[in-house]
Amino acid sequence: MRTSSRVLAVTTDDSGVRSVQRCVDILGLLTESRPAVSVAEIVRETGLAKTTVIRLVQTLERNGLLWATAHGYLAGPSLWRWAHLARGSWELPPEATELMRELARRHGETVNLYVRRDVHRVCVAQQESQQALRHVVRIGDELPLWGGAAATVLLADADDEHLARVAATSPHGDLATLRAGVDEAAARGWAVSHGEREAGLSAVAVPVQGRAGTVIAALSLSGPSVRFPDERVAEFAAALTEAAGQLHRRGFDHPFRQAGS
Incomplete structure (x- = not known):
């Protein structure tokens, strides 16, 4: 990897932050469909030098965040402690879980928070x-804020600088359209989307306010667009x-279970 003299002159703090980000990127390569990753795969997908990758994975392994096997590096046992924390x-209180379960049962579509x-x-x-044909994402999945009903209501309290950063990640890059959609949803109290992020997928979402009255979450029903006519919306x-x-x-807030609760 070529490095300019300007980059070589970074401070120790900058170098440390970069190393942490590289470690996070390596851990991010692990997925349910790929539970193990080899050094060669890490080199190919991160663009890092092999010597750098080896140094980073050895550090992660020493700290229990990776586990070396004949098939590559797996998620390490120390992650169990963080997962438990x-x-x-972030686990919902039982009454909130039951509320979402009843919404899904009554309306026949997937409920997400x-x-x-x-x-x-x-x-x-x-x-x-x-239903056999349904919309499902995994807990912990990250989706973009530039599209979808849930994204629109989550941006109700966003300032112009934040909206501009979200618009910059959009394939459309249209700040004015994004702002108009957010304002319309805020005035109406809910948002609807049809195929904004994925063709054939629709969703309706509303904001969930915390104790301070700010939007802390979005509650949505989503599924195939054919099941989202106007009357159902x-x-x-x-x-x-x-x-x-x-x-x-009920005093909803997040993280959902505070220390000592």
């Missing part, structure tokens, strides 16, 4: 539709609004 903070993270939205809870919006109101009245 994350679950304790998303939170905003920079220019992405993260799925933190889901109740799947029982109105029905979904009303049901979601009622459910979001119940969450707010």
Whole structure:
């Protein structure tokens, strides 16, 4: 990898941050469909030198974040502790889970709860539709904020600088259109999308307000567009609004389980 003299002159702090980001990138290569990754795959997909990759994976392995096997590097056992901590903070209270389960049962579509993270939205809870043709994402999946009903309501409190950064990630790059959609959803109290992120997929979403009255999450119903005609969209919006109101009245906030709760 070629490095300019300017880059070689970075401070120790900058170099440390870069190393941390590289480690995160390596861990990010592991997925359910690829539970193990080889050094050669890491080199190919990150563009890092082999010597750098070896140094980083050895550091991750020493700290239990990777585990070396004959098939490559797996997620390490130390991640269990962090996963347990994350679950304790982000797992929904039982009454909220039951509320989502009832929405999915009554309306026949998948119910998701998303939170905003920079220019992405993260799925933190889901109740799947029982229909054969249904929309499903995985817990922890990151989706873009530039499209989809849930994204639109999550941006209700975003300032112009944040909206500009989101628009810059969009294939359309249209800040004015993004702002107009956010403002319309805020005035109406809910958002609907048809094929914005994925053709044939529709969703209706409402904001969930925390104790301070700010938008902390988006509650949505999603599924095939053929099952989202106007009359069903109105029905979904009303049901979601009622459910979001119940969450707010119960003192909903996130992380969902605070220390000592």
